[in-house]
Amino acid sequence: MSRTLFIADLHLCNEEPAITAGFLHFLQGEARSCDALYILGDLFEAWIGDDDPNPLHQQIAAALRALPVPTFFIHGNRDFLLGQRFARACGMTLLPEEQVLELYGQRVLIMHGDTLCTDDEGYQRFRAKVHQRWLQRLFLALPLRMRMRIAARMRNGSKQANQHKSVSIMDVNQQAVEETMTRHKLRILIHGHTHRPAIHHFPLHGENAQRAVLGAWHENGSMIQLDASGVSLIEFPF
Template sequence: MSRTLFIADLHLCQEEPAITAGFLHFLQGEAQQCDALYILGDLFEAWIGDDDPNPLHQQIAAALRALPVPKYFIHGNRDFLLGKRFARASGMTLLPEEQVLTLYGQRVLIMHGDTLCTDDTGYQRFRAKVHQRWLQRLFLALPLRVRMRIAARMRADSKQANQHKSLSIMDVNQQAVEAAMTRQQTPVLIHGHTHRPAIHHFSLHGSAAQRAVLGAWHENGSMVQVDAGGVSLIEFPF
């Protein structure tokens, strides 16, 4: 059966070996039977540079490279610094933050999803700042140990800030969703980031549209499958 698979928000780290094991099992099983695999960001909990000698990164790169299907990656808010060196090592193609695909006769827009959370103005200001190329180059030029300390502080600050935000603010804005789909002329959107797995159906300019949201890999795996029959959200045990 021809199908394309999408995953996001695994947040891989050494402190969560069960999730890593689940992902490796997925790559050796389910992912073998697809036309392509798209990873829509936050594959890793944090990324401070391709020169980080973390053995987990080397393990994941080797496992991805061994997967004999095309692999694509869109950066998330946790791993937006993942670069060409790691992409080459893992056999992945890096994509822009928005990408339109034509799958089985259907136009599909894919992204990480954080740019749709426009009600969270504090986060959007932070995102604009850290996506400045000069600042990224400056950060990556720092010693690895310094980058580790900065990243740990930023994660702690983010966690504390999110505790005081309402769930609705951290979700996508429907107007932003419709604007992106209109701009890209797509009736289907697939994204992650919000950790709220669902398929939402709505009307876009009088026509049927849908937004598929990937789940985070906490207790089980989550993927979206697109085939000739449409879009499906599938959860599965590690």
Template sequence: MSRTLFIADLHLSQQEPAITAGFLRFLQRETQDADALYILGDLFEAWIGDDDPNPLHQQIAAALQALPLPVYFIHGNRDFLLGKRYARASGMQLLPEEQVLNLYGRPVLIMHGDTLCTDDEGYQRFRRKVHQRWLQKLFLALPLRLRQRIALRMRDSSKDANQHKSVEIMDVNPQAVMETMARHQVQWLIHGHTHRPAVHTLTVNGQPAERLVLGAWHSEGSMIEVTPQGLSLIHFPF
């Protein structure tokens, strides 16, 4: 059966070995008969450079490299610094932040999803700042230990800021969703980021449309499966 798989928001880290084990089982179990695997960002909890000798990163790269199918990656807000060196080691192909796929005759827009959260103005200002190439190059030129300290401080600040934000502010803006789908002329959108898995029905350009949101891998796995018959959001135990 033809099938293409999508995942996001695993937030892999050495502190969460159960999620890593669940991901490795997922790769072994689900990818053998799939056409492709798309990772829509936040595969890792944090990324401070391809030169980080973290053994978890090496373990995941080896597992992805060994897969019998193409693997594609869109950067998330946690791992937006993941670069070409790690992509080569993993056998992943890096994609732009918005990509339209032709899946079994169906045009589908895929993205991480953070750019749709336009009501969170503080985050969007931060995102624009850290996505400046000169600043990224400056950060990656710093000693590894200093980058680790900066990343830890930024993560703590982000957690503190999010505690004071409403769920609505951190979710997608409906108008941003409509405008993005209309701009790409698609009726299907797949994204992650919000950690609010669901299938939303809407109308875009006067036509029925669907927005499918991947779940985060906190206590169970989450994937979207696209086949010639349709799109499905699937949860499964680690």
């Protein structure tokens, strides 16, 4: 059966070996029987540069490189600094933050999803700052140890800030969803980021539209399958 798979929000790190093991099992099994694999951001919990010698990164790169299907990557809010050097090591192609695919007679928009959370104005201001090219170049020029300390402080600050935000403010804004889908002239959107797996159906300009949301890999794996019959959200054990 021809199908394409999408995953996101694995947040791989040394502190969560079960998730790493689950992902490696997925790459050795399920992922080998698809037309292509799309990773929609936050593959890693943090990314401070392609020169980070973390053995976990080398292990993941080798596993992705061994995958016999095309692999594509859209940056998340945790690994937006992942660059061409690591992508080449993985054998995967970097995509822009919004990518339209034409698969099995359907037009589909894929993205990480954080840009749709427009109610979280504080996060959007922070995102605009850290996506400035000059600031990214400056950060990547710093010594590795300094980058590690800065990244740790930023993660702690993010966790503390999120504790004081309402659940709704960290979800997508429906108007932003509809405006984005209208701009691309399509009816299917696949994204991650919010960790709220579901397939939402809603009317859009008189037609039925779908927003498929990937789950985070906490205790189970999560993937979206797209084939000729449409979109399916699938959870599976590690």
